[in-house]
Amino acid sequence: MKTSHRFLSALLGLAATAASVSAExxxxxxxxxxxxxxxxxxxxxxxxxxxxxxxxxxxxxxxxxxxxxxxxxxxxxxxxxxxxxxxxxxxxxxxxxxxxxxxNGNDMIVGAPGIESLKDLKGKKVGVEEGFVDHLLLLTGLEKNGMKPEDVTVVNTPTNETPQVLASKAVDAIGAWQPSSGQALKAVPGSKPIFTSADVPGIxxxxxxxxxxxxxxxxxxxxxxxxxxxxxxxxxxxxxxxxxxxxxxxxxxxxxxxxxxxxxxxxxxxxxxxxxxxxxxxxxxxxxxxxxxxxxxxxxxxxxxxxxxxxxxxxxxxxxxxxxxxxx
Structure with missing residues (x-):
């Protein structure tokens, strides 16, 4: 029995549709x-x-x-x-x-009230999640300001906990990305960004x-x-x-x-x-x-x-x- 081209095309179309539907x-x-x-x-x-x-x-x-x-x-x-x-x-x-x-600015080092620049952090504590991008941002900022990693004490802090840690006054600054960085600014009146990813675009x-x-x-x-x-x-x-x-x-x-x-x-x-x-x-x-x-x-x-x-x-x-x- 001969099968028409139209019938074959329909079968192929159905097979393709079935494959598409079943594909994960x-x-x-x-x-x-x-x-x-x-x-x-x-x-x-x-x-x-x-x-x-x-x-x-x-x-x-x-x-x-x-x-x-x-x-x-x-x-x-x-x-x-x-x-x-x-x-x-x-x-x-x-x-x-x-x-x-x-x-382009969402990643921030946020200083507590009275901290006006990274240089003000010498001898002070910074809450940041070690090994993550804002730890790198902090170290890059220190280098650009003629400082060394040893000039600050890093307090290893999960990024989503940085707003609470800054508010508790356990640290003098935190490193975080949005939304945590913005939450820190809201939680601590007078806090401010002292170095951000906008200062080093592409980091x-x-x-x-x-x-x-x-x-x-x-x-x-x-x-x-x-x-x-x-x-x-x-x-x-x-x-x-x-x-x-x-x-x-x-x-x-x-x-x-x-x-x-x-x-x-x-x-x-x-x-x-x-x-x-x-x-x-x-x-x-x-x-x-x-x-x-x-x-x-x-x-x-x-x-x-x-x-x-x-x-x-x-x-x-x-x-x-x-x-x-x-x-x-």
């Missing part, structure tokens, strides 16, 4: 940082469905998001370039395919890090996710969309748009062209490669891990470059 969505852990909360815009507006890619964004606190990734519960996680190195050295490697932003890059296995197996889907990100970046950078963007982002973290606006201003969301510049393999903070090398040196010096990491294995600009090329 790509699981992404994200957390409370403006450059990662920004993915919520694409989720709310259905842009992943428009691209034909199934994703499952799962909301975590930051450290548990990395734990979930190491445990294999998700395919990807949003984290800083420095924390990606720590996660890879001590748990499970990952590959950055999207540079969302760099911190902290925030990205989407994918497991190497998932990236190899689902490269086309990850390319679609990367493409959606730049739709988000363009949307959020357009002043006409600011009110809508703030409404979406603030709702995700359950505060008002007015409260959220300073957080967004302290985060430099990168356009495609700006990201391409940051993907260039150069020294210094203007490149994610240079920034990651600085963090690797820091991690080795302070015993966060024992062996220098191969920076190139953590970074893959190929999807971004291919997308940029397709737009030319």
């Amino acid at each position: 969505p790509l699981k992404i852990a994200y957390s409370d940082w403006p450059g990662w909360v920004a993915w919520e815009i694409a989720i709310q507006k259905g842009w992943f469905k428009d691209e034909g890619v199934e994703v499952d964004f799962q909301w975590f606190d930051y450290v548990p998001s990395m734990d979930a990734y190491v445990a294999g519960k998700v395919d990807a996680v949003t984290m800083t370039n420095g924390d990606a190195l720590v996660t890879g050295a001590t748990g499970k490697p990952s590959v950055c395919i999207v540079i969302n932003d760099y911190s 902290i890059y925030d990205g989407l890090y994918v497991s190497p296995e998932s990236l190899e197996k689902h490269k086309d889907d990850w390319a679609k996710i990367m493409k959606v990100w730049y739709k988000v970046a363009d949307y959020i950078r357009d002043e006409e969309n600011l009110d809508d963007a703030l409404k979406i982002l603030s709702a995700r973290v359950k505060i008002t748009p007015e409260e959220y606006e300073p957080f967004l201003k302290g985060t430099y969301i990168l356009t495609l062209d700006e990201a391409l510049e940051r993907w260039k393999k150069t020294d210094g903070l203007g490149s994610i490669y240079g920034s990651s090398k600085i963090v690797d040196d820091f991690n080795l010096k302070f015993g966060v891990y024992e062996k220098s990491q191969d920076i190139d294995k953590y970074l893959d600009p190929s999807l971004t470059k291919a997308f940029a090329g397709s737009k030319d």
Whole structure:
């Protein structure tokens, strides 16, 4: 019996649909940082469905998001370039395919009342989570002010506890990122930022890090996710969309748009062209490669891990470059 082409096409179409329905969505852990909360815009507006890619964004606190990734519960996680190195050295490697932003003021060293500058901290205590990005921010600030690490006493403090520790007067300053840094400023009247990531732009890059296995197996889907990100970046950078963007982002973290606006201003969301510049393999903070090398040196010096990491294995600009090329 002959089978018509039309019937075969229908069968193939049904098979493709069934495969699509049964395919597991790509699981992404994200957390409370403006450059990662920004993915919520694409989720709310259905842009992943428009691209034909199934994703499952799962909301975590930051450290548990990395734990979930190491445990294999998700395919990807949003984290800083420095924390990606720590996660890879001590748990499970990952590959950055999207540079969302760099911190532009949200990471802060906050001084108690009477502390006007980093130099005022000589001989005093600073509450900061050792080995995390704001420990690096503190040490960088000290160096830029002609000081040494030994000039302050670091009190190892979980980042989410820094506002309470500053308020308790157990320390003279804290290092934290938003929202904890902002909470510290509110909790202690008269406190102020004395050094921030805006003073060293590029010291902290925030990205989407994918497991190497998932990236190899689902490269086309990850390319679609990367493409959606730049739709988000363009949307959020357009002043006409600011009110809508703030409404979406603030709702995700359950505060008002007015409260959220300073957080967004302290985060430099990168356009495609700006990201391409940051993907260039150069020294210094203007490149994610240079920034990651600085963090690797820091991690080795302070015993966060024992062996220098191969920076190139953590970074893959190929999807971004291919997308940029397709737009030319």
